[in-house]
Amino acid sequence: MDLDDSVCIVTGASSGIGTATARLLASRGAKVVLAARRIDRLETLARELPGSMAFQTDVTIAAQVERLMDRARDAFGTIDVVVNNAGQGLHVPLEQLKADDFRAVFELNVVAPLAIMQAALPMLRSGHGGAIVNVSSVTSLRTFPGLGGYAATKSALNMISGIARLEWAESGITVSSVYPSVTASEFHDRLRAGHLVTGPWSKQPDPPELVATAILFAVQHGDEHVLVADPPRAIQLGAEVESILGTGRGSAGGSPAAIGVVPGNRS
Ligand SMILES: NC(=O)c1ccc[n+]([C@@H]2O[C@H](COP(=O)([O-])OP(=O)(O)OC[C@H]3O[C@@H](n4cnc5c(N)ncnc54)[C@H](OP(=O)(O)O)[C@@H]3O)[C@@H](O)[C@H]2O)c1
Numbered sequence: 001m002d003l004d005d006s007v008c009i010v011t012g013a014s015s016g017i018g019t020a021t022a023r024l025l026a027s028r029g030a031k032v033v034l035a036a037r038r039i040d041r042l043e044t045l046a047r048e049l050p051g052s053m054a055f056q057t058d059v060t061i062a063a064q065v066e067r068l069m070d071r072a073r074d075a076f077g078t079i080d081v082v083v084n085n086a087g088q089g090l091h092v093p094l095e096q097l098k099a100d101d102f103r104a105v106f107e108l109n110v111v112a113p114l115a116i117m118q119a120a121l122p123m124l125r126s127g128h129g130g131a132i133v134n135v136s137s138v139t140s141l142r143t144f145p146g147l148g149g150y151a152a153t154k155s156a157l158n159m160i161s162g163i164a165r166l167e168w169a170e171s172g173i174t175v176s177s178v179y180p181s182v183t184a185s186e187f188h189d190r191l192r193a194g195h196l197v198t199g200p201w202s203k204q205p206d207p208p209e210l211v212a213t214a215i216l217f218a219v220q221h222g223d224e225h226v227l228v229a230d231p232p233r234a235i236q237l238g239a240e241v242e243s244i245l246g247t248g249r250g251s252a253g254g255s256p257a258a259i260g261v262v263p264g265n266r267s
Pocket of ligand 1: 011012013014015016017018035036037038039057058059060084085086087088089108135136137138179180181182183184185186187188190208
């Protein structure tokens, strides 16, 4: 997809991966619709990115998602790209997972991206083919202790992405999942519950700009599964994931090498 003059919605644009993605898309000529709750940050970013606009949006509130789409339509006439990036972690062992925390993170990581895809669909269909990128996580590709609640939300998002990809292919819309590993952002300071614990198995966090290049790759190539790497690359799930992430099952004898998380108490 040629991004020059395209209109791209990026949720969670007030921080980390979303901010880096908005900057990268804008550098390719896109007009970026910046969505998140912290409007001060979005407005500062919008001033930096010519042609972009900031809209305060809580993506878990249906009326605010509708308002976001209405404003994007009024401002730009259409939407070509949706990057569902807003999300939150929930890093506690299953024994400590509180149902209310799980419901809240499920609303943000699964229900909200679906609502945004549904709301954007008429505009995506009206153009010459659109792209949806859902930001998942490597935690949905393997079993890691302490991440059951969070990984379950991203796994659900993966399935919705894959089925949306099939259902909307005839409309010329690609739906991709991008799989970041640990990334240097505010993410681990803003977990719904739990914490990241570093140890000898940890890897250096990736810069959010690296994840942004994977998101751009997904927009441009439309691959179903895109791994965050330098350079980013399309992957097949299954055996290839085992060879990338290792065969450890994340147990005491396994090697949770890709993320560096161990069970922790609620913080
Ligand atoms: N960082 C990692 O290690 C990592 C690894 C794998 C996957 N991911 C995924 O990458 C995505 C981006 O995370 P990040 O690392 O950039 O984390 P981050 O710095 O914490 O950014 C999260 C973003 O989500 C937005 N957000 C949260 N709740 C929202 C709501 N109700 N409505 C609208 N926006 C909301 C936040 O904005 P406001 O607070 O201003 O609303 C913020 O812009 C997430 O989906 C995350 O699950 C991250």
